[in-house]
Amino acid sequence: MxxxxxxxxxxxxxxxxxxxxxxxxxxxxxxxxxxxxxxxWFLRGQYWIETNDAYVTGNITPVDSLSAGTVKQVRVENTEYVHAGQILAALQGSQTRLAMEQAGAHLAATVRQVRQDFARVQALQQSVQAQLAERQKLEMDLNRYQQSLPSGAVSRIRIENTQNEIISAAAQVAEIQAKLRGAQAIVAGTTVSDNPLVRQAAAAFEKADINWQRRLIRAPISGYVAQRSAYPGLKVTAGQHLFSVVPLNDLWVVANIKETAMRHVRPGQAVQLTSYYYGHQVRYHGTVLGLLPGAGSAFSILPPENATGNYIHIVERVPVRIAIPARELVKHPLRPGLSMIAELHWKPGQKHSVLQPLTTTPSQGYESTVYRTELLQSQQRAEVIIRQNS
Incomplete structure (x- = not known):
């Protein structure tokens, strides 16, 4: 033991x-x-702000019908790439063409009517001259008759009749001059082509012509087709949504950062972005462009009402716009709506004001040139009608 x-x-x-x-x-x-x-933490961690409440955003351009009609043909499908000006769909153009032809006929008739107005002015001017000459002749006859009265060569009745004829001639001159002023009010200071009546009819024709041109629904910008809701036989109204076109070369990230960390956020700061789409092996190197002028709740459909007894404090988040380099988007394309992880790096002593964002519009602005020639083409067609009827 x-x-x-x-x-x-x-x-x-x-x-x-x-x-x-x-x-x-x-x-x-x-x-x-x-x-x-x-x-x-002291050397690096405290200088990084991380959030997974971040999403890819871009310009999703709606394509609406600009005129009413029935869809005759659809030429594109979802996910297809289209160029600016490419025809996406076509509407039945019978009604709009008839309206354009009616407006064209009205323009032609107006031109001819204005030509008649100009001719009427000339005719009234000649009538005024003729009546003035007739009155002058009567006045000269009256003078001779009065000189011949003492010798008995002319009767007093003849003199009285001549005086009455002079009064009647003066009245006729006044009447024609009034008609002349009325006719001149329509054409004075104008030509046939720039007469107000012609321009009014031309504007109505141009409007009808543009409406007819818009039977062809075109892509306003280049991009990928999405949300196609057009199909043959669909009756559409002006302003009805038919397609969306999404350009993937101009995207950015909106990161919603807690208000408790916003005191460190400034435009120009570097941001590392990671997408769930590609995983951690792909990193984007973004830049803070600016801060939206309000927390997310301020722009919601139903803003919170805190003046009640059931108040619960919730930490708000402020949307921050982050640019993505174009070359990185070309190498690793993204889609609007994708989730991102944003890691924002800040440094002590940064003085850039939050009231001076770096956000800028593209060099040529957000612009579609598809509709630039519509009015010009309509004006040229209107001028042809005016020349043919002048």
Whole structure:
């Protein structure tokens, strides 16, 4: 018994020493890890703001019908790439063409009517001259009759009749001059082509012509087709949504950052972006462009009403716009709506004001040139009708 007790005592002592050494090793590792964590926090961690409440955003351009009609043909499908000006669909153009032809006939008739107005002015001017000459002749006859009255060569009745004819001639001159002023009011200071009546009819024709041109629904910009809701036989109204066109070469990220960290956010700061689409092996190097002028709740459909007794404080988030380099988008394309992880790096002492964003519009602005020639073509057609009827 004594031999067994004496042999177990050293074994217990040895295990106790090993346990203490293991605990000390664990404690040292923990202390080193804590020290490294604290060191990392002070040297780097506190200067990074991370959020996974970030999403890719872009210009999703709606393509609506600009006139009413029935869809005759659809030429594109979802996911297809289209160029600016490419025809996406066509409407049945019978009604719009008839309206254009009616407006063209009205323009032609108006031109001819205005030509008649100009001719009427000339005719009235000639009538005024003729009546003035007739009145002058009567006045000269009256003068001769009055000189011949003492000799008895002319009767007094003849003189009275001549005086009445002079009065009647003067009245006729006044009447024609009034008609002349009315006719001149329509054409004075104008030509046939720039007469107000002609321009009014030309504007109505141009409007009808543009409406006829818009039976062809074109892509306003280049991009990928999405949300196609047009199909043959669909009756559409002006303003009805038929397609969406999404350009993937101009995208950005909107990161919603907690208000408690916003004091460190400034335009121009670097941002590392990671997409769930590609995983952590692909990183985008973005730049803060600007801060939206309000928290997300301020732009919601139903803004919160906190003036009640059931108030619960919620940390708000402020949307921050982050640019993505174009070359990185070409190499690794993204789609609007994709989730992102944004890691924003800030430095102490940054003085750039949040009221001076770096956001700019493209060099040529957001513009579609598809509709630029519509009015010009309509005006040229109107001028042809005016020349043919002048």
């Amino acid at each position: 004594s031999t067994t007790a004496s042999s177990s005592a050293p074994d217990y002592s040895s295990r106790e020493k090993q346990r203490r050494r293991l605990l000390m090793l664990v404690a040292v590792i923990v202390l080193i890890a804590v020290a490294l964590g604290i060191l990392w």
